[in-house]
Amino acid sequence: MSQISAHISDLRKSYERAELSEDASHSSPLLQFDQWLQEAVNAQVNEPNAMTVATVGNDLRPSTRIVLIKGYDERGIVWYTNYGSRKGTELAGNPFAALQFHWVELERVVRIEGRVERVSDEESDAYFHSRPLDSRIGAWASPQSQVISGRGVLVANAAKYGAQFLLNPPRPAHWGGFRLVPDRWEFWQGRKSRLHDRLRYELHHREWLRERLAP
Ligand SMILES: Cc1cc2nc3c(=O)[nH]c(=O)nc-3n(C[C@H](O)[C@H](O)[C@H](O)COP(=O)(O)O)c2cc1C
Numbered sequence: 001m002s003q004i005s006a007h008i009s010d011l012r013k014s015y016e017r018a019e020l021s022e023d024a025s026h027s028s029p030l031l032q033f034d035q036w037l038q039e040a041v042n043a044q045v046n047e048p049n050a051m052t053v054a055t056v057g058n059d060l061r062p063s064t065r066i067v068l069i070k071g072y073d074e075r076g077i078v079w080y081t082n083y084g085s086r087k088g089t090e091l092a093g094n095p096f097a098a099l100q101f102h103w104v105e106l107e108r109v110v111r112i113e114g115r116v117e118r119v120s121d122e123e124s125d126a127y128f129h130s131r132p133l134d135s136r137i138g139a140w141a142s143p144q145s146q147v148i149s150g151r152g153v154l155v156a157n158a159a160k161y162g163a164q165f166l167l168n169p170p171r172p173a174h175w176g177g178f179r180l181v182p183d184r185w186e187f188w189q190g191r192k193s194r195l196h197d198r199l200r201y202e203l204h205h206r207e208w209l210r211e212r213l214a215p
Helices: 004-010 029-042 086-093 121-130 133-141 151-165
Strands: 050-056 062-068 071-073 076-082 096-103 108-118 175-189 197-204 207-212
Touching: 029 071, 029 096, 029 108, 029 175, 029 197, 050 076, 050 086, 062 076, 062 086, 076 086, 076 121, 121 133, 121 175, 133 151
Parallel strands: none
Antiparallel strands: 050 062, 050 096, 071 076, 076 175, 096 108, 108 175, 175 197, 197 207
């Protein structure tokens, strides 16, 4: 084992950069998210648009992976993927999911929960066609989450679809967007002495109820 294994429990830091108060936060969680995402981009944190997506399979086992947020508005949070992937099949069986952003440098976390739906074909088409050519070919070349015999399968598939579609690959039917429609958000700001700030927003009769949670 490496040296770190003996010392991993000593790794800790104090969070002291900022605070999150009821007075200084938005009453709309979407606006609060918009502000924090903008601040994460301004602070040049690494991959501010990367989020964890948690889904639960038919066997009730949760699973997570990281994807990139590609849109957000009053309707929800959008990302793109292969509908036949593990996450895609889990969402087909159970549409409830959870998202998480961790902006380490800002000592901030956002958690978002809700029901997931597919975005419209028009929306998926528009985003697909905005992607670079190799990404569009990649969507054809990778049977995401399937077992493959080796890397050569991907290289061969990419060559095959590249030759077939040339500069204009259409969007594969198995590839498109998901939108999580939030009914619960949480904003976490690290504070000194582990007395962190946590504000949770829950949808009650179409109004957002904001409550403070103990850290
Ligand atoms: C920073 C980052 C961004 C990623 N973005 C996406 C994405 O937008 N869509 C996607 O399908 N996979 C993305 N991936 C790959 C996923 O994490 C994951 O490997 C893949 O979606 C298969 O997950 P699944 O087998 O659980 O369905 C990204 C990975 C990283 C590290």
